Amino acid sequence: HLSKCLMLLVVNAKNLESLGIFEEHILIRLIGDRLPACRDSKLFIKDLHFDExxxxxxxxxxxxASKRREVIFFHGGCGMAYERTxxxxxxxxxxxxxSVGYRLAPEHPYPTQFKDCLTAIIHFMRTAQDYGVDPSRIITCGDSSDGTLTAAVAQKICN
Structure with missing residues (x-):
């Protein structure tokens, strides 16, 4: 029944938005945030929280045979839009x-996104060895505006 309700909302999202009742981006996030991880025979995939x-x-x-590299990927693409990437x-x-699921604007104005990303990377740097990662081989990356977040977080960590 939930899927039928969501489909009805998707179909009517623009109409509801024009009436000021609903914002389409909220629906997209609601659906995206509830998508389970795809299965992958070569990976363990876990949803966790790093300090909230x-x-x-x-x-x-x-x-x-050796400790692995680690990639911290920042993206605001509707929950798990970059899951395949x-x-x-x-x-x-x-x-x-x-993949860091930081809080998004407009509901959470800047610098919330920066603080969430910084919190996640600091947490991971402290616990990297728990995941078999060499702490000296951690990189951050991001797509689109998240490249800016990546640069800002990297500068903060280095300073």
Missing amino acids: VPVRIYLPRLQS CRYFARKSNSVVV
Whole structure:
């Protein structure tokens, strides 16, 4: 029944938005935030929280002879819009990938996004060895405006 209700909302989202009853981006986030992780035979995929910030971790299943690299990926793409990209990064580079689900504008104005991303990366840096990651091999990246977040967080960490 829930899926029928969501479909009805999707179909009528623009009409409801024009009446001032509803905002379409809220519906997109509601649906996106509830999408489960895709299964992947080569990865363990876990939804966790780093100090209250939701993250999804992609861990390669194959054992590694040495500590792995880690990629922290910032994106605001409706919950898990970049899920396929994160799986690709983890599989192809044999790295642990952390996708940070920071709070989004307009409901959460800046600098909330920056603070959430900074919190997540600090948490991971402190616990990297728990995930088989070499703390000296952690990188951050982001797509579109999240490239700006990536640069800002990296500068804060370095200073």
